[in-house]
Amino acid sequence: MTNELNNIVNEVGIIDEPINDVLLHLNNIQPMSKAETFTQTVKERAEAFKNEYKDTYTPQALKEGIQAIYDEEKAKVEQSIQSENESFQAKRIKAIERAKQQIAHSDDLDSSEISKRVYHTQTLQSDLSLELMNADTGSSISAILSEKMELASRDKMKAIALLSSLHLFANKIDGLHDQERAYLLTKLKMNKDELNKMIYGNKHEAYRQVIEHLEKMDTNIYTADKLSINMNSNIERYL
Incomplete structure (x- = not known):
């Protein structure tokens, strides 16, 4: 460590x-x-x-x-x-x-930025709830996550919204078989780290990892x- x-x-x-x-x-x-x-x-x-x-x-x-x-x-x-x-x-x-x-x-925001983030997050979560409702396999869940990550890579606001919505994927993954669940949880963790870097930069992510290591x-x-x-x-x- x-x-x-x-x-x-x-x-x-x-x-x-x-x-x-x-x-x-x-x-x-x-x-x-x-x-x-x-x-x-x-x-x-x-x-x-x-x-x-x-x-x-x-x-x-x-x-x-x-x-x-x-x-x-x-x-x-x-x-x-x-x-x-x-x-x-x-x-x-x-x-x-x-x-x-x-x-x-680094997270200090004005009210206008907060309103934008809330709007984009609520919109994405509404869309995701419908998409994930019909996703019954690990591959279909993985495909949705990959699609959202691709959009997030081109738009910071979408990256912020997706980071706040990853719990929807985690809830869906919980219902899968062990092997699929293990694979997708690993992918979800990697995507979360990637989103943090997209949004906040490497130093912010480094501080987050420092906290994680020291708390454990x-x-x-x-x-x-x-x-x-x-x-x-x-x-x-x-x-």
């Missing part, structure tokens, strides 16, 4: 501090590095502890001492994971808000580290 975000931002040249900040954080993360550092630190401290006390402590006392070292280092790394993840999540939320602000700014992101980007640490709780390997 990080590579996809990098490509989206770099392709259109987004220079936006909150978004670049969250990408910098993601690019600097090394998967499992915290778990590996934790294991190595416990190993080194356990070896030093054994070397210092092996001649004076009983095996049980050595084990308890190493358990204390393990617990101490685990608490440290878990606190580090929590702190860094909270920092990242704050950056992620800020980047999403920034991208939404940029989209909202895990609420803890250090999950792999945390799982690895919790799965290796047996201290026998350090004795």
Whole structure:
């Protein structure tokens, strides 16, 4: 996902501090590095502890001492994971808000433009409702969508109206068999992306994709580290 975000931002040249900040954080993360550092630190401290006390402590006392070292280092790394993840999540939320602000700014319209869009959208949806009513197969639905996309490619107002009407195709597609439905949903998604680019340009679409990627992101980007640490709780390997 990080590579996809990098490509989206770099392709259109987004220079936006909150978004670049969250990408910098993601690019600097090394998967499992915290778990590996934790294991190595416990190993080194356990070896030093054994070397210092092996001649004076009983095996049980050595084990308890190493358990204390393990617990101490685990608490440290878990606190580090929590702190860094909270920092990242704050950056992620800020980047999403920034991208939404940029989209909202580009969407500012006067009342005349809004009236035109409403008129064209209502007209298209009325026509589409009739056309789709008689479309009983995936190929017939696909043909209607292709025809409307062709018209949209030559007229921005028609592109805007079609983007606002894609839910009519989605509702119709829901009633198809699995294979046809999967194909047409993919086509619909591609057409939606294409319409966004036609209407708003590449940068607007890039901001939209940034929002989509960041909203889907895990609420803890250090999950792999945390799982690895919790799965290796047996201290026998350090004795």
